[in-house]
Amino acid sequence: MKAEYINPFITSAVNAFQTVLGCEIRRGVPALKANTKPQYDISGVIGLSGSAVGTVVLSFSSNVALQAAGTMLLTEMTEINSDVIDAVGELTNMVAGGAKAQLEHLQLSISLPNVITGLGHEVRFPSNVTPIVIPFDSDWGPLTVEVGLSEVPAAVLV
Amino acid sequence: MKAEYINPFITSAVNAFQTVLGCEIRRGVPALKANTKPQYDISGVIGLSGSAVGTVVLSFSSNVALQAAGTMLLTEMTEINSDVIDAVGELTNMVAGGAKAQLEHLQLSISLPNVITGLGHEVRFPSNVTPIVIPFDSDWGPLTVEVGLSEVPAAVLV
Numbered sequence: 001m002k003a004e005y006i007n008p009f010i011t012s013a014v015n016a017f018q019t020v021l022g023c024e025i026r027r028g029v030p031a032l033k034a035n036t037k038p039q040y041d042i043s044g045v046i047g048l049s050g051s052a053v054g055t056v057v058l059s060f061s062s063n064v065a066l067q068a069a070g071t072m073l074l075t076e077m078t079e080i081n082s083d084v085i086d087a088v089g090e091l092t093n094m095v096a097g098g099a100k101a102q103l104e105h106l107q108l109s110i111s112l113p114n115v116i117t118g119l120g121h122e123v124r125f126p127s128n129v130t131p132i133v134i135p136f137d138s139d140w141g142p143l144t145v146e147v148g149l150s151e152v153p154a155a156v157l158v
Numbered sequence: 159m160k161a162e163y164i165n166p167f168i169t170s171a172v173n174a175f176q177t178v179l180g181c182e183i184r185r186g187v188p189a190l191k192a193n194t195k196p197q198y199d200i201s202g203v204i205g206l207s208g209s210a211v212g213t214v215v216l217s218f219s220s221n222v223a224l225q226a227a228g229t230m231l232l233t234e235m236t237e238i239n240s241d242v243i244d245a246v247g248e249l250t251n252m253v254a255g256g257a258k259a260q261l262e263h264l265q266l267s268i269s270l271p272n273v274i275t276g277l278g279h280e281v282r283f284p285s286n287v288t289p290i291v292i293p294f295d296s297d298w299g300p301l302t303v304e305v306g307l308s309e310v311p312a313a314v315l316v
Contacts, residue, residue, distance in 0.1 A: 038276070045203065045272060046205060047204060047205020047206070047207070047213070047268075047269025047270065048205070048269055049205070049207055049267040049268060049269045050267070053267075053268070053269050053270045054269065054270050055205070055269060055270050055272050057272075082282075082285050085282045085284075085285070086284055086285050089282075089284050090284075109207040109208070109267060110205075110207060110211070111205025111206055111207045111211050111212065111213060111269055112205065112211045112212050112213050112283065112284065112287060112306065112308060113284060114203060114213050114215075114281050114282060114283060115281075115282040116274055116279055116280065116281055116282070117279065117280045117282065118196065118276045118277070118278045118279030118280055119276070119278070120276045120277070121274060121275065121276030121279040122274065122275045122276055123272050123273075123274055124240075124243045124247075124272060124273040124274070124275065125270065125272060126243075126244055126247050126248075126270065126271060127240050127243070127244050129270060148270065150270060
């Protein structure tokens with residue numbers, strides 16, 4: 001995957017957290033993903049298709065998810081309920097949407113966000129796609145943004 | 159979600175299992191999904207976008223995943239390794255691809271399959287989309303095909 005595809009997702013995540021949540025997230029060092037690392041407690045997943053196909057995964061520790069949902073809904077959240085699920089899905093959608101706008105040449109369209117729960121869950125990619133994981137830290141706790149994109153051969157698009 | 163969107167996924171799943179795996183899967187009664195039901199052990203997830211957006215989730219008990227991968231690779235599989243992950247992803251891709259062909263008017267494009275593992279994991283949809291779950295039984299064990307699709311207002315597509 002081309003490194004230049006990653007920056008739009010980083011910018012978009014930082015912007016979404018700053019603008020919507022007033023929360024500064026601090027980027028760590030992006031890395032290729034070891035295939036067997038579990039996600040944090042709750043992950044938003046959204047598919048991308050166009051002249052590249054792929055997935056964005058936002059994975060949050062519980063506290064990040066609860067604080068983010070609480071901020072969006074102006075109330076305190078104490079458990080992972082459907083409001084928190086929706087908030088995580090919506091943030092995932094915003095990050096994908098922001099990156100899509102910056103990757104106009106790929107003509108990406110975005111599917112519906114799904115949210116994965118379950119302790120120790122993993123979101124795996126096909127073995128021919130190695131996603132890049134960008135770790136972030138915040139005052140609410142850690143999160144990751146993971147992007148796996150594969151360019152579609154021009155012949156297939158006809 | 160329109161019921162007529164479901165049949166193509168049913169047909170496509172039955173065909174994929176029959177053609178690729180020589181395995182007959184028997185359909186149970188489709189139902190709206192209660193939002194908190196955990197998936198089986200391993201789930202393939204793929205995003206759809208076009209004039210509807212959504213997700214297909216194939217969820218397999220471990221034995222179904224192992225037998226399916228073993229049949230595709232002509233070898234016995236005894237653990238959920240990256241070959242099994244790829245096989246589940248590929249089956250998910252086939253089911254989505256087959257349904258897409260039957261739903262030509264929606265001009266769907268398909269993202270990359272991701273595969274979710276983790277005991278008791280759940281794949282949740284946004285609360286404004288209620289997916290339909292189609293249970294299947296087979297000689298290898300149970301599986302489900304779950305489809306959540308939301309039509310995109312025409313104005314958004316311009």
